[in-house]
Amino acid sequence: MFDNIRWLIPTSKKTLPCGEESEIVVSSRIRVARNLNSIPFEVKMKASDAEYLIGLVKSIINERLAGEFLSLKDLKPLEKESLLECHLVSPGFIRKDKPASVFINEGGNVSVMVNEEDHLRYQGISCGLNLVNLSGAVFEVEEMIGDNVDYAFNDAYGYLTSCPTNIGTGMRASVFMHLPGLVFTNEVEKVLKGALQIGMAVRGIYGEGSEIRGSLFQISNQHTIGFREEDLLERTTKLAKMIIDIEKKARDVILTKARNEFEDKIFRSLAILRSARTISSGEVLNLLSAVRFGIGVGIVKEITLATLNEILVVSRPANIQLFFGELLEEQERDIKRAEYIRQKLGVN
């Protein structure tokens, strides 16, 4: 029914541990915005301009790169959601009413959105702390297209973007981290406030006290002009490493002070994942957080981070339907999700 499951498999595979510190860093992402001189920007663009740009980019890419070029109008709603769950497109992209397309490379780690807020949005995703390598992959595609088009560029302001918040390098580098230790030791606010002082943005949701559910945080550069790309990558990486060090110390504290309590949480979470007959994606997220912590501190040994990352991607609401190749109501979805997870964790 859905042959577009193609991107789901490389996406779950690419989350194999490939960067550093992957027990704490869930993923690294880079986004680069570019526009062409010869075409009006998004707000002044006509549908014919949008079609022209898609045709142009498609012809450049198809001659040089292996991968898939998907047109937004040909995608079913579920497929759009799935691309979003795989972080291959943005929420703004799937809501576009003008012609738009996305190219996904063969490895599933680099995508190019055509006609999002900017003419071109290059995106890269990798697991673990991997910004420098990832930027290599992203800029390779950016340069390949840049050799064939006229990017909107100005010596003073750099690459010109639709929105002034992206001007200059057009680059945003972000690192997603799992920080249950900092949440437990109440150090999150202190650490993250420090990050804000040096021009980094922080987003996060977490529970109180000893909760280890969720505990996911994202750091990214706020400023896109006045820095070289290498500096932005280095600053983001440096800050991530600093936070990782504090997180590791906090985990030691947990293991000394509250080992039993946390071991209990971790193994109960694992037991639910292995036994549940129906399970929501929100619950999976929370339970995986506990198990990820368990793997990170060496309490859980029989499950790999690669398996965990794959479950994280495939168990999302749209992805699980594409995985089973059928449209499922919420209740059926929860049953199928539980079935998939049991199978992944080697239980039937």
Add this chain to the structure above:
Amino acid sequence: MLCDDCKKKPASISFKEVLPDKTIELNLCDECASKRGLLVNRKLSPVEILQKLLRQRSEQDEKVICPRCYLSLAEFKRIGRFGCSDCVMTFATHIQHLIKQIHQSDRHIGRKAAPGTKKGLEVYRLREELKKALESELYEDAAKIRDKLREYGIKDV
């Protein structure tokens, strides 16, 4: 909407946590959110700074118009987006402080765009011409276009 905790101040943050047995949804003011230990980023983000600065309007804004895409400075301040690559220079004197406040710099020191060879543009244009020539059964023209494409190293024509 008032804060769920103090029920006095307006809520500025909405927070949602999915637990196995229930979903907690809270709308809190800054103070109560910080009391609960929820992360609150109160330093203005670039988008917030932009929105704040765009609210400073003047009557002259209607008269500053980009000669290429006809976006006025007034419209730029309303939507916060440039209309084309010429807008930036057209509005330069009006937006320099804005870029500086958002990014704490207004000077690009990163990568420079290599002048594109335009090969891609040319190949694309020729392909479109070839398609039209074939549709109109102008085979001589088509052959010439095909030869040009081959000069660009395009074999599958």
